[in-house]
Amino acid sequence: MTDTTLNVDHVTKRYGSSSTEVTAVKDVSLSVKPGEIVLIMGPSGSGKTTLLSMLGALLKPTEGEIHLNGTIISALSEKHLPDIRLKQFGFIFQDFNLLSALTALENVSIVAELAGMKGVAARKKSAELLADLGLAGRLNFLPEKLSGGEKQRVAIARALINNPTLILADEPTANLDSKIGHEIMRLLRQIAKEQNRSVVIVSHDQRIKDIADHVLWLEDGQFKEIVSMAIDPVCGMSVEREKAFHLSLNGMDYYFCAKGCRDEFAADAEKYQQTNEASF
Amino acid sequence: MSLAHRNLFQDKTRLLLSVAGVALAVMLILILSGFLAGMNHQITSYLNNSPGSVMVTQKGVVNMLGATSLLPPGADVQVEAEQGVEQVIPILSQFVILDLHDKKLPAYMIGYDPGQGGGPWRIRAGREPQTDDEMVFDWVLAGRHDLSLGDSLDLMGQTFKIVGLTDGTTSWMTSFFFITRKAAENLLRTPGAVSFLLITPVEGTNSEDLIRRLDDLPGINALTKARMAANDLELFANIFSMPLRLMVAIAFLVGTMIVGLVIYTATVERQREYGVLKAIGAPNRVLYRVVTTQALFASLAGSLVGILLAYGLAGWIMGARPQFLIVLDPADMLWALLSGLGMALAAALFPARMIAGLAPAEVFRK
Numbered sequence A: 001m002t003d004t005t006l007n008v009d010h011v012t013k014r015y016g017s018s019s020t021e022v023t024a025v026k027d028v029s030l031s032v033k034p035g036e037i038v039l040i041m042g043p044s045g046s047g048k049t050t051l052l053s054m055l056g057a058l059l060k061p062t063e064g065e066i067h068l069n070g071t072i073i074s075a076l077s078e079k080h081l082p083d084i085r086l087k088q089f090g091f092i093f094q095d096f097n098l099l100s101a102l103t104a105l106e107n108v109s110i111v112a113e114l115a116g117m118k119g120v121a122a123r124k125k126s127a128e129l130l131a132d133l134g135l136a137g138r139l140n141f142l143p144e145k146l147s148g149g150e151k152q153r154v155a156i157a158r159a160l161i162n163n164p165t166l167i168l169a170d171e172p173t174a175n176l177d178s179k180i181g182h183e184i185m186r187l188l189r190q191i192a193k194e195q196n197r198s199v200v201i202v203s204h205d206q207r208i209k210d211i212a213d214h215v216l217w218l219e220d221g222q223f224k225e226i227v228s229m230a231i232d233p234v235c236g237m238s239v240e241r242e243k244a245f246h247l248s249l250n251g252m253d254y255y256f257c258a259k260g261c262r263d264e265f266a267a268d269a270e271k272y273q274q275t276n277e278a279s280f
Numbered sequence B: 001m002s003l004a005h006r007n008l009f010q011d012k013t014r015l016l017l018s019v020a021g022v023a024l025a026v027m028l029i030l031i032l033s034g035f036l037a038g039m040n041h042q043i044t045s046y047l048n049n050s051p052g053s054v055m056v057t058q059k060g061v062v063n064m065l066g067a068t069s070l071l072p073p074g075a076d077v078q079v080e081a082e083q084g085v086e087q088v089i090p091i092l093s094q095f096v097i098l099d100l101h102d103k104k105l106p107a108y109m110i111g112y113d114p115g116q117g118g119g120p121w122r123i124r125a126g127r128e129p130q131t132d133d134e135m136v137f138d139w140v141l142a143g144r145h146d147l148s149l150g151d152s153l154d155l156m157g158q159t160f161k162i163v164g165l166t167d168g169t170t171s172w173m174t175s176f177f178f179i180t181r182k183a184a185e186n187l188l189r190t191p192g193a194v195s196f197l198l199i200t201p202v203e204g205t206n207s208e209d210l211i212r213r214l215d216d217l218p219g220i221n222a223l224t225k226a227r228m229a230a231n232d233l234e235l236f237a238n239i240f241s242m243p244l245r246l247m248v249a250i251a252f253l254v255g256t257m258i259v260g261l262v263i264y265t266a267t268v269e270r271q272r273e274y275g276v277l278k279a280i281g282a283p284n285r286v287l288y289r290v291v292t293t294q295a296l297f298a299s300l301a302g303s304l305v306g307i308l309l310a311y312g313l314a315g316w317i318m319g320a321r322p323q324f325l326i327v328l329d330p331a332d333m334l335w336a337l338l339s340g341l342g343m344a345l346a347a348a349l350f351p352a353r354m355i356a357g358l359a360p361a362e363v364f365r366k
Ligand SMILES: Nc1ncnc2c1ncn2[C@@H]1O[C@H](COP(=O)(O)OP(=O)(O)OP(=O)(O)O)[C@@H](O)[C@H]1O
Pocket: A015, A016, A022, A023, A024, A042, A043, A044, A045, A046, A047, A048, A049, A050, A051
């Protein structure tokens, strides 16, 4: 347990009461380690956003507990939540949600100031962070003057400015074209790995599966099966182990996107064997 | 710059509208109160500017402008004989109808003895009356009826010559004019009559005690001039002060509603942004401060503009219509700023309530 950042323990969320009651999340458990990227996928209405909101202490579970670095955040009173949200979580949204009256720099620094940093220091740190994300030339732009990808990078800077333990993103690429979306995802992965922060992403986007360490499939408020990913050694595609074509060879497991790749591999295994170390 | 200011200045038209709204409300509040103060000032101007601090009236008469007073003969001698009386000035006064050729107009006539006092306190042009066919007239009234120094005026069948014009003797309800007491006696056909005595007590005299003793004299009534002024105000000004105060209250409400509406719509429009701030970890009090600062800024800027407008408008009104006196007390500015503050706080209430009700989880909803 010591190396888990986040522990979700038999959490249920019900909205409404009696006749209008909806169970959005049913008895879900999950844990996230430092530096780990968890992707939650699932059909619309399956409870992804509800679960993410509970992870971020924006919503209280009806049942179950959520632990963050040993604190039971699901039991904290409303009074203590703003501070936890401010310092422990970084939120990234589908529609960026920047403050329209503030510049890119101010959008980031205001969050540092909320956490108690002085204005000048907050602006300096924000400027550095934005520069790291390639926005050095956009500091004084209002959000309306930024492209979607730039806005989302400002949002990422805002999420990172207080050194959060956990970054929570709901459909972060849904409003971006696929190339920019991929860049954003790579950025999130880099942040997770280099800064050892945990990242939980909710997405419909099949294309981002390859950056996740774990992919979870939520359906009707419950995880159907834990999907772990592997890379097809022949074509290099990311595939779900459980759904892939499988081959065991010399005590090793190999996964393929299609029967054709498996056949190709079987025909000349040595040629591909070096590359399959990359599975994660 | 803070978020509050950024939010405010992002929509300049809206900011301008709210500032203008408050400015107009504050201006209205100041002008109406100034008008009320001016009216009070005008109604009590004779009592406030004539000598003495105690007045003797006919028994049963407690105000100057509301009733005719006629003292019993010899009252002045009796009063003068009382201990603690330094000076006694008799006047003969009452409302009369002036025939100004084009118009009949009520005015308050004061007959006094130029040697003793009780006459005009500020002569703008000319001099006091010396003979019984001379009068001193209110300059505003004179101006409105094309009368100037040297002109003649008919009064109850007698002709008077205007020899002086006075300041501070006008009001839109009534104006004062002055003739000699002898002339007033002739006009009213009451030789030796006296309406009021203006009493200056000897320094150090207990005036309450003096009033009690004077009151005991037969047929007369004694009271302080302040009391008498208050009675006159009650009789005249209060008729107008109720509606004026009501208008002041309405102006305050309108101002509050303007700022309230502007800040509220601005907040509703940014509902999502406030929700985002909440989700990110901004506590409610920070968000309240953001909306309150916006309301405060708009209100205080509006109040300052309103004060300037009020002074401008007051000057303009009094220039164009001198019978209207608008007294803007510097203390009123404090009132204006306080009203602005009150408007801001009342106006911030609804947006703050709305923010308090925002669920941070809503930010993930599209
Ligand atoms: N505030 C709410 N009150 C009542 N029901 C709600 C509320 N929020 C969500 N629900 C319901 O809970 C279920 C799960 O919703 P949720 O938004 O978590 O799904 P989702 O997986 O994020 O969907 P999508 O992919 O469309 O964003 C849905 O049936 C939804 O209608």
